[in-house]
Amino acid sequence: MLACSSPSTIDPDPDTLDPEAPSQIERLTVNLQFPHKDGLCNIGADITPTQSTVIFEWEASEIAESYTVFVTNLVDGTSIQQDSNEDKIGIVLDRATPYAWYVVSKRGTVTAESETWKFYNSGPGVETHAPFPATINAPAMAASVNSGNVTLRWTGSDVDNDIASYDVYLGTNNNPDIHAADVTASALNVSVTSGTIYYWKIVTKDAVGNTSMSGIFQFRVL
Structure with missing residues (x-):
């Protein structure tokens, strides 16, 4: 387990914290520590064969007063939101399930994400894991693009x-129907028509046949 420390309560006063000042927002924003990015979490207290308690940890902000942890199940889309006054918290999660998480730190009325x-989250008897749903980079949801060609980008x-x-x-x-199969890059140039709304998604496939699907995104062509 990673060491942790409680956030301090030093100046500036929350009433004088300027949300427009980049240096102050940077001090308020925390760095995540555990569970690791794109990693396999096999550390936790097993409650049942299907659930375990995962300890979420992050570096404490020197000016934050509290934190809210947001955890999303990437299979069914359900979300958990829990508050903490420390830089860690235990949350019960389904095993053998992919998740996404982030922390919002707060001081007064100012927040930083x-x-x-x-x-x-590891599960019993799992030897291979489905890919994480692809992250859509561009066009962003509900973006407007010029007609002609647009490059779809994802991670x-x-x-x-x-x-x-x-x-x-x-x-x-x-x-939407399939447009291109077995694309090995993470970008694809497509032709689009003016005055049209397009919908798109990415299905990620691994070497042993596991798949995952991103959400459906849309963009408008001017």
Whole structure:
């Protein structure tokens, strides 16, 4: 386990903290520590064969008064939100399940959000793990783009580091058909028509046939 320390309560006063000052927001923002980014979490107190308590840890901000931890189940989309006055907290999670998490630190009315990390909560008898759902980079949700060509960009990650390829789904309805199969890059240039809303998603495939699906994103062509 990583060492931790309680956040201090030093000046500035929360009423004078300027949310527009980058240096102050940087001091308020925390760095995540555990569970590790894109890692396999096999440290926790097992409650049942299907659940375990995972201890989330981050570096304490020297000016934060409290923290809120947000954890999202990447299979069913459900979220957990828990508050803490320290730089760690135990949360009961499903085993053999991928998650994403981040921490919002607070002082007065000012808040700062950490990076978001994904991890896989280990389960009994699991030898291979499905890839994490791809992170959509561009176009962002509900973005507007120029007509002609647009480059779809995403980021894939996997505990086993064995991503083989991606299937790209793209279309003008909210359940798009496959547009390109077995793409090995994490970007694809596509032709788009002016005045149209497009929907797209990425299915990530690993070397042993496990798959995961990103959410469905949309963008408008000007």
